Amino acid sequence: MANVRLDKINRVYNNVTAIEDISFEVPDGEFWVLLGPSGCGKSTILRTIAGLETASSGNLYINNRLMNEVPARQRDVAMVFQNYALYPHMTVAENLAFGLKMRQVQPQMMQEQIHKVARSLSIDHLLNRKPKQLSGGQQQRVALGRAIVREPQVFLLDEPLSNLDAQLRDDTRAELKKLHQRLKITTIYVTHDQTEAMTLADKIVVLDQGKIQQIGEPQTVYAHPNNQMVATFLGNPPMNILPVTYANSIFWIGNQSFNCPIELQEKLSPTDKQSLNLGIRPEHINLVTSDYNQENIQPNRQKSNQVLLSVEVDVIEPLGRETLVRANLVLSNASQFSQTLIQFQTPVQISLKPGDRISITLDLNYAVIFDPNTRKQVGY
Known part of the structure; x- marks a missing residue:
């Protein structure tokens, strides 16, 4: 586990600023949510932490180590995407094992970890199936399992529940919360869904037009919004x-x-x-x-x-x-x-x-x- 610190991170594409002066620190073991409307820069921040994007300026630290020049594969973070990104030709077990094979984990230990994580996510009966044989919720749990089995320092989740139906989204959200309470791995979660933000987060980072609008505990941000954007975005119906x-x-x-x-x-x-x-x-x-x-x-x-x-x-x-x-x-x-x-x-x-x-x-x-x-x- 590790803390994550962003210090005045900027990202510019073709003279267009995607994120500007992004600074915050996620303490070790906490669950933070990046919340805001589409196009506000949430995913750009997450991809910058993962190493999939390069900051135009500013510094990024994971576990107090400067990561600006460290390639994505060496950052020891696990990212779960909105579209799950499972390998369609592999079974569930093979998808779960992929990251461990890249780390050259011993086969016996690999199998133990796969079965342990599969049981915790109630997908142990699906290990021999391929992604096309799974429902959306099952695919989502496999994607989470693939991240968990690696035991990374940091979890990065990019709108992982947005493709699920309402009931399954509620159930999976509750499972995510229980999972974090058990594993205590530093987690940064991107969403535009305020319910997810309010129920999951230790702290919420509200973003708009590439800038941070407010950082705080969910109830504090809800009751004491810094500005009208926060006031009207958080709450249904809004303020x-x-x-x-x-x-x-x-x-x-x-x-x-x-x-x-x-x-x-x-x-x-x-x-x-x-x-x-x-x-x-x-x-x-x-x-x-x-x-x-x-x-x-x-x-x-x-x-x-x-x-x-x-x-x-x-x-x-x-x-x-x-x-x-x-x-x-x-x-x-x-x-x-x-x-x-x-x-x-x-x-x-x-x-x-x-x-x-x-x-x-x-x-x-x-x-x-x-x-x-x-x-x-x-x-x-």
């Missing part, structure tokens, strides 16, 4: 971003207004007429029903920090255990805000339809404020 104007201790959204909590005023020190973006996650929004009781909403929070807004229902999306509501803020004489969308969830027993005008409460104890120009969080 709502509402344009507000501050004036005399009051937030205005078009013609609707509510008091700005003292805590926010002290943290933000806003000026009159200042425009801000207020971020609020759907789980911190509640529907006000006919039997609305102030005492029953967030009783452990200050009621003064829960504010009312009027919205008009636009789309209803039943999700089984809850209903996702997409609504527009009811704003008159404020055309620039006329399309302000707000999303929240309601219990399935509550019946709503498009066009309904309803009231909702926002718990400002969980509000995040962004500068509309820089899109960075203010006062954090």
Whole structure:
């Protein structure tokens, strides 16, 4: 096992910067996830660590050893690709054994390791089959097994679950987590799936346009995003971003207004007429029903920090255990805000339809404020 450190890594292709000033260190034995939209540079970082790409500048260290000039085969890392990359003419056993043969491991020891890993991944009954005889999930486990059997210093996984169906992806994700808990091998995992990132990672590295946006523990990144990109990328449904104007201790959204909590005023020190973006996650929004009781909403929070807004229902999306509501803020004489969308969830027993005008409460104890120009969080 080993730590992995990137120090100001850049990669430029034909004058186009793919990744810029990438610096972070993955401690020995931890599971880190590189998360971001397609084209943000996740796979380029992973391939640079593996030695399949060469950094244009910067330094890469594995186990505190400079790796810039070390070829891929000597880096002692194992990479699992999105398309599995199994040898189609080889059996499962032969695929698992390939890396060991390259290392000239003794045949008896090789067989012991193959069977041990195959049992741990529940593929020991598939050893004599070829990849075309396997399901997608079985092929994925073989690809993981081929990496594990080598006992590398570092695992690199490039969207390994993206080709699996939803149920199998969930099952395999849980198996991956258990596997890491058992092996404790330093792992760097690339995905655009936030669920994978939140459930697997010790730390998440959020990327966009080749740059790091935020690094932190999953719950910290979720609750305290550095900027609007992180806020809206992490979370399903994403964080709502509402344009507000501050004036005399009051937030205005078009013609609707509510008091700005003292805590926010002290943290933000806003000026009159200042425009801000207020971020609020759907789980911190509640529907006000006919039997609305102030005492029953967030009783452990200050009621003064829960504010009312009027919205008009636009789309209803039943999700089984809850209903996702997409609504527009009811704003008159404020055309620039006329399309302000707000999303929240309601219990399935509550019946709503498009066009309904309803009231909702926002718990400002969980509000995040962004500068509309820089899109960075203010006062954090």
